[in-house]
Amino acid sequence: MKIIRKTNIQKAICLLTLSTLALGAKNTVEIPSARDLGVKDFQAQLSIGLNEQTGRLEKGTINKTKIKIQAELEMNDFVSFHGRGGIKYETGSTQSVFNERRNTPDSNVIYDYAFVRTNLFANTVKLDFGSLDNNPEKMGSFIQTGITSVGVQENFKYESTYFDIELNAIQSKPQNDELSNRIESVEQGSPKFFYEYIKADLKLNRIKLHATYGQYAYDDLSNSVAFQEQFMGNSIVQGDEATSRFIYKYKGTQLLLGASFKLSEFITLRPSYEVVENDNAPSSQNTATNQQLIIQTSILDTFVELHFNNFKNERDVTPTFYMSSPFTANTEGSGAKVVVEYNGFETSFGHINRKEVVDLQFSDDEKVYFIEIRKNYDFI
Numbered sequence: 001m002k003i004i005r006k007t008n009i010q011k012a013i014c015l016l017t018l019s020t021l022a023l024g025a026k027n028t029v030e031i032p033s034a035r036d037l038g039v040k041d042f043q044a045q046l047s048i049g050l051n052e053q054t055g056r057l058e059k060g061t062i063n064k065t066k067i068k069i070q071a072e073l074e075m076n077d078f079v080s081f082h083g084r085g086g087i088k089y090e091t092g093s094t095q096s097v098f099n100e101r102r103n104t105p106d107s108n109v110i111y112d113y114a115f116v117r118t119n120l121f122a123n124t125v126k127l128d129f130g131s132l133d134n135n136p137e138k139m140g141s142f143i144q145t146g147i148t149s150v151g152v153q154e155n156f157k158y159e160s161t162y163f164d165i166e167l168n169a170i171q172s173k174p175q176n177d178e179l180s181n182r183i184e185s186v187e188q189g190s191p192k193f194f195y196e197y198i199k200a201d202l203k204l205n206r207i208k209l210h211a212t213y214g215q216y217a218y219d220d221l222s223n224s225v226a227f228q229e230q231f232m233g234n235s236i237v238q239g240d241e242a243t244s245r246f247i248y249k250y251k252g253t254q255l256l257l258g259a260s261f262k263l264s265e266f267i268t269l270r271p272s273y274e275v276v277e278n279d280n281a282p283s284s285q286n287t288a289t290n291q292q293l294i295i296q297t298s299i300l301d302t303f304v305e306l307h308f309n310n311f312k313n314e315r316d317v318t319p320t321f322y323m324s325s326p327f328t329a330n331t332e333g334s335g336a337k338v339v340v341e342y343n344g345f346e347t348s349f350g351h352i353n354r355k356e357v358v359d360l361q362f363s364d365d366e367k368v369y370f371i372e373i374r375k376n377y378d379f380i
Contacts, residue, residue: 034380040080041072047374053094053103055366060094062105068112078119082133085111113148128153132172136325139195140256142276142288142317143216146324149174149193164201170194174322192219193322197254206263212256216276218319221246225321231362232320233330235285248316252278252286270294281316285358288313290327307337307350314357326368330357346374 034042045068052061068086075081090105115130131148139145151172158165172193197214227244230236235247258272271293278286288311295306312332320329337350349371356363 038074039071039380040074041070042379043070044068044377044379045070045086045374046377047372049370049372052369053366054368055364057362057364058094058096058103058366060092060096060103062090062092062094062103064088064090064105066110068110080117080119081115082117082128083111083114084133085109085114111148112146115153124157126153126155126157128155132170134170138168140212140214140254140274140276141290141311141325141327142274142313142323143195143214143254144174144193144318144322147174147322151193162203164199164203166199166201167197168199169196191221191225193217194219199256206261208260210256210258212254214254214256216250216252216254216318218250218322221250221319225319229319229321229329232328233315233360233363234320235281235316246319248278249280250278250316250318251280252276252317266297266299268296270296276317278317285315286317288317288327301342303341305337305339307335307339309335309352311335312357326352326354328354330360330363331355332357344376346376348372348374 045066047064047066047068049064049066050061051064053059066086066088068084070084071082073081087108088110089107092105094103094105096103111131113131113133115128115132118127118129119125120127129152131150132153134144134146134148136145149170149172151170153172154169156167170193174191174193194217195214197212199210199212202209223239223244224241226234226236226246227239227241229246230238230244237245237247239245254274254276256272256274258270261269263269272291274288274290274292276288280286290309290311292310293308297304309327311327311334313327313329315330317329326335331354333353333355335350335352337348339346339348351370352368354368355365
């Protein structure tokens with residue numbers, strides 16, 4: 001009798017345990033992952049850097065710290081959101097003969113882009129709306145480089161095994177002026193920026209060739225931007241912020257040629273050449289060129305890039321106000337940069353040697369040295 005009772009008790013305990021587990025399994029709520037929620041990309045970057053500029057008219061040192069977040073959110077099969085921005089904190093001191101040229105430390109919120117993308121026809125056609133991503137790889141070194149503009153971008157891209165072709169068009173409005181935020185300040189002009197290009201890529205075994213032909217135009221640039229530009233090298237009818245104006249319009253063409261030669265598993269050479277011409281300025285001051293050579297190599301888990309540049313940017317090719325490139329108006333010279341990546345850390349350092357193309361009152365020869373350390377975090 002005792003044996004029978006003990007066996008029944010054991011069976012009851014087993015049944016109760018199984019019932020509890022089954023009930024628990026039914027009531028378990030699975031927490032969706034970020035990818036399940038449509039987050040395709042979520043990265044963060046922390047960087048610290050130092051810039052030092054030396055010249056007769058301007059010199060100074062700026063220490064900077066930046067935190068940036070980059071995200072891509074897929075809303076459905078056709079619509080996605082893309083954004084990158086963050087905050088920066090700068091300290092240091094600068095001296096300048098002309099206060100308008102002084103590159104003072106600045107701390108504020110920054111954003112690179114924030115736009116909604118619509119993908120059509122199996123992702124061959126893309127429409128972007130918002131603050132657009134004007135990165136140097138797409139725009140080159142002299143046209144709206146690294147400066148976002150609010151507008152629309154249309155893109156068509158056909159890809160095959162050996163050949164790609166891409167058509168792109170931008171219609172946007174860059175910022176009017178960052179010199180004054182006063183309510184009573186009336187800005188003259190509502191600037192517009194237009195850019196179209198066609199790009200072709202030929203992909204062989206160890207060789208890649210690409211060519212880009214583009215056209216650009218700026219329209220209705222404001223008087224206050226013109227006032228700032230007289231200290232940056234462009235040709236200006238000088239006055240105050242209400243009366244300064246550009247002498248020449250900015251409308252021209254761009255040609256980008258490049259190649260990639262994979263010499264071995266460890267070394268790749270990437271030469272490129274860019275020329276931009278403003279059709280509305282005299283031939284002696286309407287051309288910008290940049291010759292660049294990038295050498296890529298990898299040693300164990302370390303990736304290294306060596307950049308060498310030789311550039312010339314005459315006075316009236318594009319408005320310097322809408323450039324983050326160091327190849328500013330009325331300068332020529334050379335630059336070198338080393339980039340080292342290892343285990344999520346990226347270190348870059350180098351220098352730029354700039355000289356005047358034409359001797360002007362508000363500019364002079366100068367040298368820039370920089371170093372930056374970045375740590376990247378990928379959360380997806």
